[in-house]
Amino acid sequence: MSQAGKPTGLAGVIFGWIMQRSNRQMNRMIASELGLTGTERVLEIGSGTGDALAEISARVPAGSVLGIDHSTLMVKRARSRNRNRDNVTIQLADFALFSAQPESFDRILLSNVHQFWDEPVARFKQIAQLLAAGGILTVAIRIQDPQNRSYFSRIGYDQTRQQQLFEQLNQAGFNTLTRSYKTLAKMDVLLIQCSLDKSGNTNKQQAVFE
Numbered sequence: 196m197s198q199a200g201k202p203t204g205l206a207g208v209i210f211g212w213i214m215q216r217s218n219r220q221m222n223r224m225i226a227s228e229l230g231l232t233g234t235e236r237v238l239e240i241g242s243g244t245g246d247a248l249a250e251i252s253a254r255v256p257a258g259s260v261l262g263i264d265h266s267t268l269m270v271k272r273a274r275s276r277n278r279n280r281d282n283v284t285i286q287l288a289d290f291a292l293f294s295a296q297p298e299s300f301d302r303i304l305l306s307n308v309h310q311f312w313d314e315p316v317a318r319f320k321q322i323a324q325l326l327a328a329g330g331i332l333t334v335a336i337r338i339q340d341p342q343n344r345s346y347f348s349r350i351g352y353d354q355t356r357q358q359q360l361f362e363q364l365n366q367a368g369f370n371t372l373t374r375s376y377k378t379l380a381k382m383d384v385l386l387i388q389c390s391l392d393k394s395g396n397t398n399k400q401q402a403v404f405e
């Protein structure tokens with residue numbers, strides 16, 4: 196797997212440093228878009244350097260924040276970054292093997308992570324089980340910019356991959372979606388907010404993209 200998919204060794208240390216700098220503004224923006232009121236239970240899958248966890252932690256003083264990552268290096272770094280935050284826990288785990296009580300989380304965040312998964316639909320279904328009624332899955336992904344030849348831009352999403360992502364989310368049962376594009380200083384980001392119909396209504400609507 197690439198350094199972006201699982202940072203390891205000395206290259207991973209350097210990669211983590213670059214990733215933290217590159218994604219700082221994006222993580223700040225995402226935290227402000229999660230609609231947090233202060234009591235939510237938040238899970239970030241693929242929490243990397245722990246920057247988003249730190250931003251979210253301050254917004255849920257009466258809630259909890261769990262980050263999971265399968266890179267030992269990233270977990271160490273995220274724990275150090277969040278060492279003074281009592282409501283943050285970081286766990287070393289591959290999400291495919293992660294288990295928790297159903298409906299344990301009010302918000303689940305994926306930021307530049309799902310593109311490394313072999314079976315995204317299966318993982319999105321796993322996420323659906325973990326989301327509480329009324330919960331929201333937020334997927335953030337950097338958009339590919341043909342003018343920008345950096346590594347992070349090149350692994351960003353073009354139109355085709357964006358469409359594939361909408362379809363995969365829909366297949367996993369996420370039937371209410373909104374999408375927005377955020378222009379940041381050095382990148383554009385696609386932000387998708389999804390929720391599930393937990394009412395038992397089997398007559399599910401097609402995904403709505405706004």
Ligand SMILES: C[S@@+](CC[C@H](N)C(=O)[O-])C[C@H]1O[C@@H](n2cnc3c(N)ncnc32)[C@H](O)[C@@H]1O
Nearest residue numbers: 200201218241243264265266269289290306307
């Ligand atoms: C490109 S980094 C993004 C980190 C962070 N979300 C951000 O945007 O700054 C992807 C992270 O997801 C983690 N990751 C990828 N697949 C994972 C999996 N199946 N389970 C847990 N962590 C995973 C990697 O180890 C890495 O730290």
